Amino acid sequence: xxxxxxxxxxxxxxxxxxxxxxxxxxxxxxxxxxxxxxxxxxxxxxxxxxxxxxxxxxxxxxxxxxxxxxxxxxxxxxxxxxxxxxxxxxxxxxxxxxxxxxxxxxxxxxxxxxxxxxxxxxxxxxxxxxxxxxxxxxxxxxxxxxxxxxxxxxxxxxxxxxxxxxxxxxxxxxxxxxxxxxxxxxxxxxxxxxxxxxxxxxxxxxxxxxxxxxxxxxxxxxxxxxxxxxxxxxxxxxxxxxxxxxxxxxxxxxxxxxxxxxxxxxxxxxxxxxxxxxxxxxxxxxxxxxxxxxxxxxxxxxxxxxxxxxxxxxxxxxxxxxxxxxxxxxxxxxxxxxxxxxxxxxxxxxxxxxxxxxxxxxxxxxxxxxxxxxxxxxxxxxxxxxxxxxxxxxxxxxxxxxxxxxxxxxxxxxxxxxxxxxxxxxxxxxxxxxxxxxxxxxxxxxxxxxxxxxxxxxxxxxxxxxxxxxxxxxxxxxxxxxxxxx
Numbered sequence: 014x015x016x017x018x019x020x021x022x023x024x025x026x027x028x029x030x031x032x033x034x035x036x037x038x039x040x041x042x043x044x045x046x047x048x049x050x051x052x053x054x055x056x057x058x059x060x061x062x063x064x065x066x067x068x069x070x071x072x073x074x075x076x077x078x079x080x081x082x083x084x085x086x087x088x089x090x091x092x093x094x095x096x097x098x099x100x101x102x103x104x105x106x107x108x109x110x111x112x113x114x115x116x117x118x119x120x121x122x123x124x125x126x127x128x129x130x131x132x133x134x135x136x137x138x139x140x141x142x143x144x145x146x147x148x149x150x151x152x153x154x155x156x157x158x159x160x161x162x163x164x165x166x167x168x169x170x171x172x173x174x175x176x177x178x179x180x181x182x183x184x185x186x187x188x189x190x191x192x193x194x195x196x197x198x199x200x201x202x203x204x205x206x207x208x209x210x211x212x213x214x215x216x217x218x219x220x221x222x223x224x225x226x227x228x229x230x231x232x233x234x235x236x237x238x239x240x241x242x243x244x245x246x247x248x249x250x251x252x253x254x255x256x257x258x259x260x261x262x263x264x265x266x267x268x269x270x271x272x273x274x275x276x277x278x279x280x281x282x283x284x285x286x287x288x289x290x291x292x293x294x295x296x297x298x299x300x301x302x303x304x305x306x307x308x309x310x311x312x313x314x315x316x317x318x319x320x321x322x323x324x325x326x327x328x329x330x331x332x333x334x335x336x337x338x339x340x341x342x343x344x345x346x347x348x349x350x351x352x353x354x355x356x357x358x359x360x361x362x363x364x365x366x367x368x369x370x371x372x373x374x375x376x377x378x379x380x381x382x383x384x385x386x387x388x389x390x391x392x393x394x395x396x397x398x399x400x401x402x403x404x405x406x407x408x409x410x411x412x413x414x415x416x417x418x419x420x421x422x423x424x425x426x427x428x429x430x431x432x433x434x435x436x437x438x439x440x441x442x443x444x445x446x447x448x449x450x451x452x453x454x455x456x457x458x459x460x461x462x463x464x465x466x467x468x469x470x471x472x473x474x475x476x477x478x479x480x481x482x483x484x485x486x487x488x489x490x491x492x493x494x495x496x497x498x499x
Contacts, residue, residue, distance in 0.1 A: 019053040020439055024114070025104060025139060026056025026130035027068070031158070033075040035189075036130060039431035041076060046069040046095040046434070048436055054120040056104045058113065068099035069411060070315045074079055092354060098126050102133050114146045125149075126438055128156040133167075137174040144178045154183045155244040156438055159243070159250045164457040164463075172449050183494075184448040185438050188378050190251045190358075192430030195391040196258065197445075199360070201418075202385075202393065209383075212364065215343040219380065222361040223255050226481070228305050230316060231327075233446030239322035243329045244297075247349040249459045254279070254447070255360060256345055260335050269443040272450055280454035284334040291465035293399040296474065296486040304479030310352060326473045327351045328487035332460070346490050346497070352478035358387040361498040372408050379412045382498065393417040 022040070024032050035275060043049050057068060073094070077085060094350055100116050102109040117125060121413045127143060129136055136157060143149050150156040155175065162168030190196060203209060212218070225247055229240040238246065256275035286294050301312040313319075313327050328350030333344065362383040382396040394414050399410040465471075481487065481499070490496055 017122070019051055019163075021054040021056065021120045021121045021122045022052060022126045022128060022439075023056045023058065023117065024119040024128045024130055025058050025135075027099065028059035028061055028063075028071070029128045029130055030192050031101050032057065033072065034079050034436070035429070036128065036251040036429045037072050038076050038080050038265060039082070039263065039429055039435055041090070041093050042429070042432055043091045043436060045086065047082065048439075049093075049096070052096060052439065053122055054111070054116075055096050055099070056100065057099050059099070059103075059422050060101065060103055062101050063430065065246075067095035069094045069097055072097065073089045083483050088439060096382065104131065104139050104142070107145060108393040110142045110146045114148055114313060118149045124152045124154065126154045128438075129191050130144060130158055133157070133171060133238060134162075136161075140178040149178055150290050152183075154185060154438060154441070155179045155181065156185045156187055159186070159188055159382075160245055162456065163241070163245065165460050168453055168456045172453065175450075181449060182443070184449075185233060186452055187434055188250050188254050188393075188447060189430040189434065190387070191254055191258075192432075192434040193387050193391060194428070195387050195393065195425050196255070198393065199258055199385060208264060208265075214339045215341055217364055218298050218343050219365040220344050220362050220490065221256075221259055221363070222345060222346045222490075222498055223259075223359075224361075224497075225251055226353040227349075227351045227356055227428045228260050228353055230300075230310065230313070230352055230478075235319045235322075237314060238327075239319040239325050241350070242326045243349055244326060244459055244462060248329060248331070248347060249455050252347045252349060253455045253458070255345065256335075259362070260345070262339065262342055266273065267444070269446075270448070272444060275450045277448070277451050277454055278337075279335060279470075280451065280458065282335045282340075283458050284336050286331070286457070286462045286465055288465045288468040291462065291469050291471060293332075293492075295329065295331040295462060295466070295471070296469055296483055296489055297488065298330075298350060298476045299484040300327050300350075300478045301475045303352070303480065305352060305354070305479045312478070313352075324472065328353075328473075328476060328482045328486070330482060344490070344493070344495075346364075346495075348482065348486060348497075350476075350482050354479055359498075360385040360387070363495075363498070372410055378408060384498070412434065 024036060026032055040049065042056060074091065084145070098116065100112050102113055125148065129139055131139070140155070157175070164169050203213060204237070256281045260279045261275040262278065264275050299313050302315070303310060312323060313325075317466050329344070330346075330348035333345040333347055364381040366380050379398050381398070384396065385395045386394070394413050394416055397415055398410050399413045401411045403409070434445060474485055476483040487497065
């Protein structure tokens with residue numbers, strides 16, 4: 014680590030799923046590799062009346078459940094557990110914060126990082142209370158989880174309130190997709206290789222597809238999801254962030270604000286989707302009963318804990334158009350959904366076909382494609398055309414895969430997104446985090462789609478669980494003679 018002074022990390026929502034399943038295992042792995050030497054304390058907060066030892070036992074149990082066995086080491090755990098403590102706190106009760114104040118002052122760290130692993134509706138109250146008890150100084154940082162608000166108005170309000178306590182340079186709006194190895198490798202692929210740079214525009218690229226597909230349902234998030242839907246939950250952050258990285262202009266350097274400036278320009282260039290074109294540009298879906306991996310699953314509306322969810326989309330597909338010199342005429346197809354046939358995330362860059370083929374009998378329907386896979390495995394593959402082996406006098410063609418990866422599958426070198434992002438927070442590097450104008454630009458574009466749906470009366474179309482969404486979504490690119498990469 015580059016820091017010379019001790020840091021302490023305070024995690025709101027310390028007994029929640031995110032903290033136990035992602036944050037604590039990531040911190041343990043950083044400790045294991047020697048990156049937490051300057052972190053003197055990890056203080057978890059929650060409503061439960063729990064002792065330090067009981068909380069450590071809970072973290073250890075969950076960690077052994079979620080971490081691969083080869084990462085577990087008792088001595089590393091003991092070193093990690095020594096930094097771990099728990100403070101019972103109701104985030105809306107100011108008097109409870111005095112216990113937090115005592116814990117923070119006990120360690121006297123130079124820098125305190127507050128990680129808000131809670132619902133965004135609590136961010137304002139938490140920041141105000143932290144400010145009231147005097148534990149925030151010029152070095153303090155805050156991490157905000159997505160989604161930041163429910164729409165542009167609520168996002169703007171949260172940003173305004175947080176900025177009353179923390180300066181922008183100390184606010185880390187996190188999107189874990191940006192911590193994935195392959196997402197960062199996308200920057201190297203684009204800007205470190207002369208092979209791809211000249212081709213990365215509408216003259217050579219026919220279309221770009223971004224898919225984030227899940228085979229699970231709402232998994233206990235029913236009340237939240239019923240009020241949110243796929244567009245707000247996934248498109249507003251994950252998919253638009255990936256779109257920005259694919260579409261952005263080459264930055265002048267790799268400094269955080271230089272990269273984020275280019276991402277904002279992409280968002281500003283997105284053509285609005287309005288009531289006049291929303292039917293042609295978007296598809297909403299909601300899953301009905303079906304089967305995923307041969308197991309029967311109930312319809313979205315039959316799952317418990319939902320209110321007013323008839324109009325909630327669990328799937329969305331849309332065509333986004335970037336109106337600038339580089340991308341005019343190249344459609345970006347985005348789709349995401351729950352209870353789909355399989356879990357995967359990928360970016361497809363499909364190059365234009367030749368105007369005609371030299372090879373007899375070649376239908377010229379095998380385009381070059383660059384496939385950037387983010388999950389369940391991470392890799393980059395180039396699909397190119399080769400001659401089929403054989404002695405035939407007629408050249409026959411086939412599409413073959415060229416793997417462009419370094420070894421991303423070494424278990425000892427594998428790093429989760431949260432490891433990288435937490436390390437960046439501790440080191441004060443904002444490159445992989447969203448700036449205020451960036452997240453607000455995302456909300457502005459998404460809000461226009463929601464308004465268009467309401468104005469045009471667009472309701473979710475049914476799709477069977479275990480499929481890849483409504484038929485209308487499959488037809489979205491086919492209107493212009495294209496198809497989804499499957």
